[in-house]
Amino acid sequence: MKTILFATDFSEASENASMIAMQMAVQLNARLVLFHAYQPWLFKTDFPVKGNLNPELQRLEAMRNLARLRRKLAKSSNTKVMAEVVAREGLTLDVLQEMVNDYKPDVLVMSTAGDAPQAARLFGSLTTAMIARTTVPMLLVPPTISTLHIRQLTLALDLTKTVDAVALDSVARFALAFEAAVDMVCITGNPDDPALRKAAEHIRELFRFVPHTMSLIQGEQLTENLQRFIDEHKTDMLVMLPQAHGWFEQLFTESNTQRMARQSDIPVLAVV
Numbered sequence: 001m002k003t004i005l006f007a008t009d010f011s012e013a014s015e016n017a018s019m020i021a022m023q024m025a026v027q028l029n030a031r032l033v034l035f036h037a038y039q040p041w042l043f044k045t046d047f048p049v050k051g052n053l054n055p056e057l058q059r060l061e062a063m064r065n066l067a068r069l070r071r072k073l074a075k076s077s078n079t080k081v082m083a084e085v086v087a088r089e090g091l092t093l094d095v096l097q098e099m100v101n102d103y104k105p106d107v108l109v110m111s112t113a114g115d116a117p118q119a120a121r122l123f124g125s126l127t128t129a130m131i132a133r134t135t136v137p138m139l140l141v142p143p144t145i146s147t148l149h150i151r152q153l154t155l156a157l158d159l160t161k162t163v164d165a166v167a168l169d170s171v172a173r174f175a176l177a178f179e180a181a182v183d184m185v186c187i188t189g190n191p192d193d194p195a196l197r198k199a200a201e202h203i204r205e206l207f208r209f210v211p212h213t214m215s216l217i218q219g220e221q222l223t224e225n226l227q228r229f230i231d232e233h234k235t236d237m238l239v240m241l242p243q244a245h246g247w248f249e250q251l252f253t254e255s256n257t258q259r260m261a262r263q264s265d266i267p268v269l270a271v272v
Contacts, residue, residue, distance in 0.1 A: 001024075001028045001030050001106040001107065001173075002030055002031060002106055003030060003031045003032075003033065003103060003104065003105040003106055004021055004024055004025050004028075004030050004031065004032050004033070004105060004106065004107055005035060005099060005100065005103055005107070005136075006018055006021035006032065006033065006034050006083075006108075006110070007035050007036070007037070007092075007099075007108065007109070007110050008034060008035070008036050008069065008111075009036070009111075010036065010065050010069070011111070011113075012143070013111045013112075013113045013143030014111040015069070016111065016141070016143060016144070016146035017109060017110065017141035017143075017145070017146075018034070018069060018073060019073070019076065019146040019147065019148075020109060020139070020145065020146065020147075020148050020267070021034075021109040022077050022079075022081070022083070023077065023148040024109070024139075024148060025081055025083070026077055026081055027148070028177060030106070031084070032081065032083040032084070033083065033084045033085075033103055033105070034066050034069060034070060034083045034084070034085045034086070035066075035085075035086045035087070035088070035096070035099050036062045036065065036066055036086075036087050037088055037089070037090055037091070037092040037095040037096060038055075038058045038059060038061075038062045038087060038088075039089075039090075039091070039092070058089070059087050059089065062087035063085060066085035066086075066087060069085075070082065070083045070085055092126050093126060093129060093130055093133060096108075096130060097133060097135075100134070100136055101135075104136075105136055106137070107136065107137045107138070107139055107269075108130075108134060108136055108137070108138045109138075109139045110127040110130065110138065110139075110140060110141070111127065111141050111142075111143060112125060112127050112140045112141060112142055112261055112262065112264075112268075113125055113127075113142070113143045125262070127140055127261070128140070128261050128262050131242055131255065131257055131258050131261065131270050132242070132258070135272060136272065137170060137270065137271045137272060138269070138270045139267055139268075139269050139270075140261040140264075140268045140269075141267050142264060142266065142267065144265070145266070145267060149236050150178040150180050150236050150237055151178075151179075151180055151181070151236055152180060152181055152183065152233065152234060152235050152236050152237075153171075153174075153175055153182045153183070153235065153236065153237050153238075153239050153269075154182075154183045154184075154185060154226075154229065154230055154233060154235040154237070154238050155171055155182050155183070155184045155185070155239045155240075156185055156186075156187075156222075156226055156238065156239070156241075156256075156260075157184055157185065157186045157200075157203065157241070158186065158241075159188065159196045159199040159200060159216075160188070160196070161243070163203065163241065164241060164272075165206070167241050167271045167272060168203065168206055168207075168241075169206070171239055171241075171269075171271055172206065172207055172209070172210050174239075174269070174271075175210045176209070180236070180237075181210070181211040181213075182211070182212040182213075182239075183212070183213045183215065183233050183235070184200075184203065184204075184212060184213065184214045184215065185214075185216075185217060185229050186200065186215070186216050186217070187217050187219045187220075187221075187222045187225045187226060187229075188216060188217070188218070188219070189218070189219075189220055190218075191216035191217060191218050196216060197216070200214050200216060217229065222256055223259055223260060226238075226260065227260075227263075227264075230264075230266065235266060236267075237266060237267045237268070237269055238260060238264060238266060238267070238268045238269070239268075239269045239271060240256070240257040240260060240268060240269070240270055240271070241257075241270075241271055241272075242255060242257040242270050242271075242272060243255065257270050
């Protein structure tokens with residue numbers, strides 16, 4: 001892992017997530033890029049507006065806040081790792097995609113909630129919306145998490161569909177980098193299906209160099225059964241492999257990965 005991109009809105013929850021990004025950069029000796037998108041004003045108003053409407057002053061303010069965050073991270077981590085800071089004008093999801101294209105990070109780190117964590121848990125956030133658009137792995141950090149402990153991963157699988165071998169390789173490399181074990185789980189209506197068991201054995205072969213387990217669990221409600229598995233196995237991080245959806249379905253349907261990221265109390269790694 002060479003480059004970690006962290007997107008911030010300068011909220012308290014996002015600041016906690018920045019600690020995770022810095023800890024990963026230090027542990028993996030990776031480049032860290034701190035990024036903020038400041039919003040353009042798309043209309044004029046006759047009412048007094050609190051804040052600065054000048055784009056250049058907005059950019060300077062964003063850069064000052066990013067520099068402050070960089071100093072805080074360097075001090076808290078007691079390291080000489082110096083993050084790069086970037087502020088760009090534009091709508092958050094669009095500019096974030098530009099940053100991913102330009103910097104080609106190995107992972108994008110974001111908090112699952114900004115200034116309104118309870119609303120994000122109920123209705124979702126820009127972070128969960130980004131899951132449907134990302135072309136790189138995303139680490140989604142709950143607002144209460146500020147310390148990185150990765151010893152036990154849970155990898156949720158849908159063995160009824162073809163599993164992306166490249167994504168599986170990324171998960172295996174991630175586990176090896178952190179010396180973590182992986183508990184793989186498939187929630188299914190028919191755990192005795194020979195085709196599912198054959199697919200499970202094939203994936204276990206791909207993870208032969210990673211300490212792991214494989215569980216096929218009877219159940220229909222994925223999120224409830226998956227949460228129960230996470231609680232029972234004392235998981236440090238949930239890993240999911242988002243499925244591609246059409247644009248119309250994205251408008252009206254929340255994916256399993258988005259739902260788990262919104263509700264989870266542990267970090268969720270979405271690997272594409």
